[in-house]
Amino acid sequence: MPRTRLIARMDIKGPNLIKGINLEGLRKIGDPREFAQRYYEQGVDELIYIDIVASLYGRNSLTDIVRHTAEHVFVPLIVGGGVRSVRDAEDLLNAGADKVAINTAAIASPKLIQAIARQFGSQCMVLSIEAKQITPGKWEAYTDNGRERTGLDVVNWARQAIDLGAGEILLTSVDREGTRKGFDVALTHAVSSVVPVPVIASGGMGSVEHMAQVVNEGLADAVAIADMLHYSRIELPDIRSAAVSLGLEVRKP
């Protein structure tokens, strides 16, 4: 099977890489282009940029960052935040994104998933889900960085989006995001065990053991790492070797 992908997730506000807790209380960390370059040199498998204010203010400031990154970094780049139309997706792809991640607009208009999958292929259409637990074993999809409820059940929504052509799922636990308490393994398992496409688990990684847990028990196909990398709590090569010693199949660049 494909090796578990180690993906650096960078949330962007304006020109800055930021990090919050539960997608709130944002702290400025630095220039995302420099972080992207460092992660690439350290052998990251993929990168994610999410413009976290774009869907609130109706703009997308990511294009320049994406363009610069794509000129220097030669691994897949997922970009999301404020993608509302096929045209928005096309602009990001033209800037150098390989896949677009869509949450709010896909919920508002599920047909957008289909339109993007038809135009650019399913491999390009990443459904971004922000999930909050309601009761054990039940999660609701949120939009706008975990602020707005949608009433949608996460598992049902994931299934529906796959039928429309989503080729991958970026599954963020709002409850765990930025807490370093570990991924929401039950959430990841609930989604990954019923969808035929890869699931990227996001939110809560505080140790390599957390990663092993969400892969082995949650059936995650990839993990998004933010906090741990941005604050250099651990470097990518160390994550890899620790993952290998825990029996995970990862790339050895």
Next chain:
Amino acid sequence: MSRNVAIIDYGVGNLLSVARAVTAAGGSPFLACSPDEVAKADRLLLPGVGAFGHCIDTLTARGLVEPILSFAAGGRPFLGICVGMQILFDESTEFGLHRGLGLIAGRVERIPAEGRDGRYYKIPYVGWNPLLRPTGRESWRGTVLEDTREGSWAYFTHSYVAVPVNDADCLAEGDYFGHRRATAVVHENLSACQFHPEKSGPAGLAILSRFLSL
């Protein structure tokens, strides 16, 4: 030797990613959309993502099939990437049966989801997989993989895979849940890879760089 690379622009695939990677590998890429530009190229690169049928239909609609065939017959270096590899083959079963360019004997089939271990795996196959040298091939010398270390990793995203008729056309293989499948092929002046060299880090750039000096 010219390091100009004509990237066929038929509205399919992320051409800019490919162009940027070719530049980083030391080449001079330009986008070729007309039959004339394709026919005159020193080196031709055919990218492609999405569905096989859509790619071949679009090439046909833009009058690019004949120029590609005549370029291929002319002996100059050609590189296909992803669906740009698949459409070199005779046919594909993706969304019904579609004819390909027929430049390499074989067909394109769905990746078997059932592994050798009897478990079912996720398709599309998204991620990194090592490039393995087929047992029948002594070395990668003289090919786009000349500078590639065996077991180097490349990035893949696909649901279908080409199955060449002739083992001699198989340049590299990958392991798909216990099944070996071709991940790169070579046939005379035609080279092609299922993975994305433009997204495979320094190892991918080395492959593009080697293509520039073929």
